[in-house]
Amino acid sequence: MRRAVLAVAGLAAGTSLLVVVKGGAGAAPDTVAAANAGPTPSPSAAGAPDAADPSAPASKAPDAKKTTTAKPKSGRKNTAAAPPPAAPKSNKVVGPRVENPYGAVQVVLELDGNRIVNVRTLEMPDQEARSDQLSAQVESQLGDEAVREQGADLDTVSGATETSESYKESLRVAIDRMKKGERD
Amino acid sequence: MTEFRVRECMGTVISVELASGGSAALLDEVFAWFDEVDARFSTFKADSEVCRLDRGELALADASADLRLVLDRCADLWRETDGFFDGYATGRLDPSGFVKGWSVQVASDRLLAAGAADHCVNAGGDVRVRGQSPAGRPWRVGIRHPWNASASCHVVSGTDLAIATSGVYERGHHVVDPHTGRPATGLRSVTVVGPDLGTADAYATAALAMGSAGVRWLSGIAGYACVVVTDEGRKLSSSALSSVP
Numbered sequence: 001m002r003r004a005v006l007a008v009a010g011l012a013a014g015t016s017l018l019v020v021v022k023g024g025a026g027a028a029p030d031t032v033a034a035a036n037a038g039p040t041p042s043p044s045a046a047g048a049p050d051a052a053d054p055s056a057p058a059s060k061a062p063d064a065k066k067t068t069t070a071k072p073k074s075g076r077k078n079t080a081a082a083p084p085p086a087a088p089k090s091n092k093v094v095g096p097r098v099e100n101p102y103g104a105v106q107v108v109l110e111l112d113g114n115r116i117v118n119v120r121t122l123e124m125p126d127q128e129a130r131s132d133q134l135s136a137q138v139e140s141q142l143g144d145e146a147v148r149e150q151g152a153d154l155d156t157v158s159g160a161t162e163t164s165e166s167y168k169e170s171l172r173v174a175i176d177r178m179k180k181g182e183r184d
Numbered sequence: 185m186t187e188f189r190v191r192e193c194m195g196t197v198i199s200v201e202l203a204s205g206g207s208a209a210l211l212d213e214v215f216a217w218f219d220e221v222d223a224r225f226s227t228f229k230a231d232s233e234v235c236r237l238d239r240g241e242l243a244l245a246d247a248s249a250d251l252r253l254v255l256d257r258c259a260d261l262w263r264e265t266d267g268f269f270d271g272y273a274t275g276r277l278d279p280s281g282f283v284k285g286w287s288v289q290v291a292s293d294r295l296l297a298a299g300a301a302d303h304c305v306n307a308g309g310d311v312r313v314r315g316q317s318p319a320g321r322p323w324r325v326g327i328r329h330p331w332n333a334s335a336s337c338h339v340v341s342g343t344d345l346a347i348a349t350s351g352v353y354e355r356g357h358h359v360v361d362p363h364t365g366r367p368a369t370g371l372r373s374v375t376v377v378g379p380d381l382g383t384a385d386a387y388a389t390a391a392l393a394m395g396s397a398g399v400r401w402l403s404g405i406a407g408y409a410c411v412v413v414t415d416e417g418r419k420l421s422s423s424a425l426s427s428v429p
Contacts, residue, residue, distance in 0.1 A: 109197075110334060116190050118326075119197050119308075120333035147419040150427060151326040151336035155317045158340075158375060159309040159328030160351035161196055172192045 094184040095174030097122075098167075107170045109178055116178070118157045121167065186318045187211055193218045194284060195228065196308030202295065203302035203318045210298055214291050218307075221287040224250060227278050238277040254279050254286065257382065265390035268398075270362045285310045285348050285385030292381075311347040312381050324428065328353075330372040330413050337419060338375070338411045341428040346381035350374050350388040361393055370396035372415050377425060378408035 097106040110118040161167070187206035190199040193215065200214050226232045233251050236242040244252070258271035258279050271279045288305050292312040295303050302315030304323055313323035322343045326336030330353045340347060351373035361368045374391045376384040387408060391398030399420055402410045409422035421427070 108333075115188055115201070116197065116199055118328075118334065120328075122333075147329065147331075147337045147413050147417050149329055149332060149335040149337060151324075151339045153319075153324055154326040154336060154339065155201075155313075155323045156199070156304055156306045156311055157309070157326040157328055157336060158306075158311045158347045158349045159333075160349050160353070160373070161308040168192065168195050171197055175190065175192050175197065 090183045092184055093174045093178045093182060094122075095170035095172075095177075098169045105167045105170055107167065107174050108184075109174050111178065111183075114178075116175075117154060118159075119161065119171065120159075121161070189215065191215060191218075194222045194226070194287070194307065196284070198288075198305070198307045200291070200295075200306075201304045201318070202300045203304075203316060205298075205300040205302070210295070210300060213298075214295065214305075217291055217294070218287060221250075221283065224248065225254070225279065225283045225287075227276075227280060234277055234279065254283060257286070258282055258386075261383070261386040261390070265386065265401075267362055268390035268393045269386045273360065273362055281389045282382050282386050284308060285346070286382030288312050289346060289381040309349050310381055310385055311345075313342065313345050313347075315343055327375050327411055328373070331417075337413060338421065338425075339428045340375075340377055340411075340425055344379075345377055346379060346384045347375060347377050348381060348384040348388045349376075350385075350392045352392065361395065368393045368395040370415055371398055371412055372417075373413040374398065374402070375411040376402065376408055377410070377422075384408060 091111045093109045093111065095107040095109075106122045108120050108122060109116050110120065187202040187208065187210070188199070189211045190197060192198075198215070198218055200211060202210065223229065224233045227234060229235065233242060233248060237244065237247060237251065244255075247255075255271075258269075261269045261282065262271065269281065271277060271282070273281075284307050288307045288310050289312055292303065292305050292314060295305070296314055302317070304311065304313045304317070309328070311325050313325065317323045322341045323345070325340045325342075325345070325347050327338040327340065327347075327349060328351070329335040329337040330351060333353075353372060360366065371392055374388045376388040376391070378384050378387075387402065387405065391402050391410070391412070394401055396414070399410075399412050402408070402412070403422070409424045411419065411421040411425055413419050
């Protein structure tokens with residue numbers, strides 16, 4: 001661990017443009033917890049109570065969500081969002097779990113009113129073994145200079161997303177449900 | 185009046201927010217552009233121009249101006265990145281790593297020209313912002329936390345920014361170093377910020393494929409800044425991009 005940290009520190013020191021941002025004292029446990037627990041809704045991003053997140057534990061996803069396809073009828077033509085729902089119950093919509101040869105994909109839309117501020121992918125059971133391995137690695141190497149959670153009042157989020165057909169399918173259904181005013 | 189629309193297109197979710205100077209007709213035009221890009225560049229649609237060119241059914245000379253421009257830029261970026269950005273990385277023509285960012289950049293340029301000076305376009309995490317948010321302040325863009333999909337680990341704020349992120353958090357280390365054929369390791373997430381989104385997108389992909397060496401490579405590029413999270417959970421960021429409170 002020490003070697004890895006020193007190597008990274010050396011790299012940063014050698015490039016004057018870069019600074020290593022040190023996490024606060026309480027940062028490491030948060031990050032470790034997040035790594036161990038998998039995708040967990042963050043208090044900063046989710047204002048509403050979170051009663052039924054199918055990501056935890058992932059293996060207990062409701063059977064109803066396991067259907068592979070539930071194609072929306074409207075398709076491309078109806079691009080305008082439906083009128084805003086009167087009183088959204090929560091701030092997220094979960095797409096169906098869609099199988100592919102490498103595992104399965106399920107997306108969650110996180111909303112601010114009727115705006116999508118983030119799209120995330122739930123980790124699926126097939127990937128659990130690898131996730132555990134990565135988490136252990138992360139945990140053993142975390143120091144004080146850990147990446148930590150931050151950010152409020154965000155207008156949008158930049159991140160990497162999947163481009164597989166199963167991702168598209170889950171996403172399509174989730175957006176369709178969002179436009180109908182459904183929330184999970 | 186703020187105009188906002190979100191739709192699935194190009195294999196991802198695209199949202200467009202116009203904080204001023206917008207109209208439903210303008211949103212129609214923007215999404216018509218993304219549909220055009222999808223039809224032309226999709227690697228999933230057998231009749232797309234990219235697929236027809238790849239199968240040899242279309243001569244380069246007969247390709248559209250957009251496709252030729254994209255191929256030229258991909259060739260430039262291949263050289264600029266020492267081959268780490270490769271439009272043929274998957275064994276066939278697949279310029280997706282550039283097209284998504286480029287198409288958003290074009291959409292943003294057109295919005296600006298049409299008088300919508302304050303806008304935010306986000307296509308699957310590739311973001312282009314200009315002007316101010318509906319709250320009357322610079323746009324605030326979070327960078328996804330690599331180990332918590334619903335949290336951010338950094339905030340970038342500005343009135344004229346292109347922000348692209350490549351990461352391996354969703355499928356583990358699947359980005360292959362084109363020179364060794366082995367998965368690149370060392371970096372978990374790379375965000376590149378600068379003036380052009382197609383370029384930022386390609387740089388982020390390339391740096392991720394370089395692994396740890398990508399941090400040094402990125403720091404030598406003029407006009408672009410970065411936020412990198414390593415496999416060890418460390419965050420390295422350009423001084424120009426100190427996280428906004």
